[in-house]
Amino acid sequence: MSIKTILSNILTEIAAQIDTINEAQLHEFKNAIIGANHLFLAGTGRSGLMISAFANRLMHLGLKVSLITEVSKPKANKGDLLILGSNSGETKSLIAYAQQAKDLGVKVILFTTNGTSTLAKLADNIVIIPIRVDKLSQPMGSTFEQLSLLTYDSVIYSLMESLQQTPEIMKCRHANIE
Template sequence: MNILNQLKERVNFSTTDITIADYILSHKDEVVEMSIQQLAQKTYTSSTAVMRLCQRIGLSGYKQLKISLTREIDTTENDSDLLDPSFPFHPDSSTMEIANSLKKITDQSLNEARRMLNTADMNKAAEMLLNARYKALFGIGDAYLAGLAFQTRMMRLGIHFLATPVYGEQNHQADTLTRDDAALILSYSGSTNPTLTTTKILKRNGVRIVSITGNGSSPLARLSDVVLVIPAKEQKYHRISTFFSQACMDYFLNILYSRMYVLNYREFSQKTID
């Protein structure tokens, strides 16, 4: 997930976390040049407190915080004319202005997702899923809904993904899979507790795991065999809708579908033509 957004949202932050986060947000350009000791001194905290904040937002440490900040600052400067993914239109927007904004936010999301695409990982994910004995889909919320559309497209090719919308039943489904099987897990945050519980069951059973998430440093990512990272620029709790993240998830699932199709093009083309 976008680091700057996480610092703004302050989810489960302590008072000390908030102090450090506020300083980083107000002095982004300076912080990327600071040592952890210097940041601790500027915020009247400690190096340990800075490390705790880094880990709370899904980073391995202070070095990764500076790398992520630098990347996001560069992106913001290069894309200064882009729409706010969380609020792409305003209270006084006309219908045509809304239509234009939604087109622009879709274009913006696809451009961002294309830049983040790792083709080697996408190829590996497609082969892993295609060659598995049983395939299963897991997730909750909007990400899972995108997965159900993917499941329907695959079913038309004769490729069946086991799926259940009942969250408690996902754990039982996961427990039936083995090391010969593969799971596709969809989660924007990569830290949703029900999804992590399911993922741990899959991991325990030796199931190969492909995840699509907006946080490449999340607990879900660490449990996965292949991680496909999409941009996550929306604020989690303060936004109009998931226009941006949903477009990115759909885009990656469409690429995954198409790559799996290409791997067995002759057979699949006969089925789609018929």
């Protein structure tokens, strides 16, 4: 099979998942972001890479954002929001972060495929990204990771409208020491 055919199959598979995502969950997620004093984000592995890209775009929107793994993150307080990305919802380090956040009165939102996981039980809100694989069997959590990134980018676009941000304004916040 050609690489372009594989790419086409991946895009078709991702597109087939969109209708399974709950729009109300996405709006709750968006509103929680708008209402938060500070956003903390965490994920591990490739899911962590996707959520790091999301954190970057949230910063470009002018929001106060920190990755949990960054040494320069500020103290978390009530009114803050912890956003976690976990395919399984069972990642031990993320469970520890969620429990610490709950103890501090920090709201927790989870992106996951597993609505009954340990993390889902700790979360205040969940965005379930159900994955149905019909034809293509990508390795491990690839479909979740790809769809998460696209969903995060879609949330960013919606936030741009709500926060009256344009690509030009956001670009002014782009790193200038690279």
